[in-house]
Amino acid sequence: MATSKSPAPAIDKPKNESDEILRVCSYHRSEFDTCLVRSHPRKLNEVSTCLQTAFDGPSSLDPDILARLSPESTTNILLQLDIKSYLTFRQVNRRARHVATNLHEYKLIAAHGLEGLKGLIRMKLVDKFTIRDLYLPLVNYKCAVCGDFGGCLFLLTCTRCCFSCINSSPELRVRPEFNTSPEHTAYNQNTWNGHITMVLGILDSLGGTMHVNHTLKPTTSAGTTQLVSLCLAILEMRHKSRSLPQLENTLMEQVDSQANRFASATAFPWYDLDTGRVERGVSCRGCHVRFDVLGAGNPQVLKDSDRLFSCGGFLEHFESCTYLQNYWRDIKGGKMADLSQGWPAPVMSK
Template sequence: MAKMSSIDVLANVEKHADAVLRVCSYHRRDFDLVVVRSRPHDMQPVQASLQAAFETLPTAELGILDRLPAELMSMVLRELDIRSFFHFRQVNRRARVLSTRLWEYELVSKHGLEGLRGLLRAELAHCFAIDDLYQPLITDKCSTCGAFGGLLFLFTAERCCFDCLQSSAHYRVLPPSTFARLAHISPSRLKRLSGPSLRTVPGIYNMMETPARRPKYLVFEEKATQTLLAIGAIGEDAIRNLRSWREQSGQRFMAATAYPCYSLENAKLERGVSCKGCQVRLELLRGDSDNRDQAFSTQGFLSNFSQCVETQRLWAESEGGTRPVNEPELTRRCGYFNQLGSDGLPA
């Protein structure tokens, strides 16, 4: 099939955007499973309570806090770290009402629950406020490369893409024992000076979809080295040792979770889509496909559609989205073949 003209492509995108997405794109579920993840049935019992106050009206007050204007009270809640925010939320019904109706919390508890729960499980919730999860929720850009980022790096609560998480030196993590040995510092001193560690949780953490060995804790290498170097606790030889160390595969995945983005303009939630045509080019045509592992926003995918001949061929084969297409098994299964949950047990 000859490549569609720019006019034809534009007409198809504008007229059939939803159908083009349905036929030619897919969400890489394996990207979600390889990082920190909660089972849906584990979330359901708490989800409603996180997103709503009690049905009965408050009968107790909050003492001197009730003297604050509503705007100032909201400012106070925004400044609380997440752990303290939930402690306040449990004080009484009045506290629960005030915290529940905070705009940023409303969106995070509804759409960013994996990030919220990820920080709590990683024992990092005391390091961030609700706004630290709200800001990445309303943007879709990877903080490192600017492409669509479907993940949240838990050490910094910043949005990142799958490629940067795997390849950028910024996201290097190490077990404390390994860091201490390479940096020639005692584990106890490292723990005291380097900042909070991340507690790992059970998961898959590799594309083979088998349970991975994991350390109990991880250290954020960049932050730890900057802090220790600034106070003279380590020297340049330690930096060289750390940079030359080959990380264990999958440990970066233990410090990230899938995080959708919410558009304030159209009130839509996006989890990112990948291009079926790029997988066709790689798998069936044995061609190069730099975009195979890239996730796109809706608009980003539609722009990619105009450049990908194989995607246009799939769209033509579907006859306007009315017929099934011959696609690779990987895209049909959304990159997911195993039947294990995130903890290595049957889902």
């Protein structure tokens, strides 16, 4: 996966006007964040402080094996470790903590990608991915499925995706690990579960209510559920020649659960390597007005209302969105109240 490249340059506008368009015409869809896996902000801050803290320097009593390696060799070795091993290594001694804490990829994750890291830890997936696996989606804004701005991390594959794809993409379907339905008697369920757990990993989702406003009906996941990526599981079965058409058909015909989809993802910001800014994505007020006018009968209208943009991408979108241009013109002409008053500014920080 390529590293971060900023979206194509925004339409040439005076900076003050661009900032005002962003402030007035865009907003952050916080309900997208709340229906996914998340941690309490206070707990995240506590963990962040710990993960970013290194001692002033290595102790003279520490083994000097690391000191004999070149910085390049040390970096290459650390990037090969799975996240669980990396965090364990960081606790070995002062020198290990100093080296591991100051690795570029780790520093960015600890500072800006903590929700993704915490999600992988909570879901017991940290032995399946490396620090680099988590770093790459942090610095790449594109959804791995559709290419739009993605504001989520799909935990089962550690890839960036957008909310629309989490909600409906076949590539991101998940299913409970355990199923005792009669259709599965043609294949030993214990073999299935054991093999998939070993190769792909199992996500332990947490029960709770997950919902979002106009796009989805409230859904609930009851109790603790173990989830696997359906597409990856089927591909792995085919690769190992363990696939049965009857089993594949049964799996694909199972009801697609939005609650399970939401339980497999978390909100994940984008770190722009070119500017050093962090963005969580903004939505278009014009597309929201269009949805209110036309309703959810048109799938494209619904998709557009749920779409997220980077700040630069939003300014490009402004040039082609008639509803947004009319909204901006009415605001400037005093024909409509500025809905951004009392709303947070677009989420972008250094």
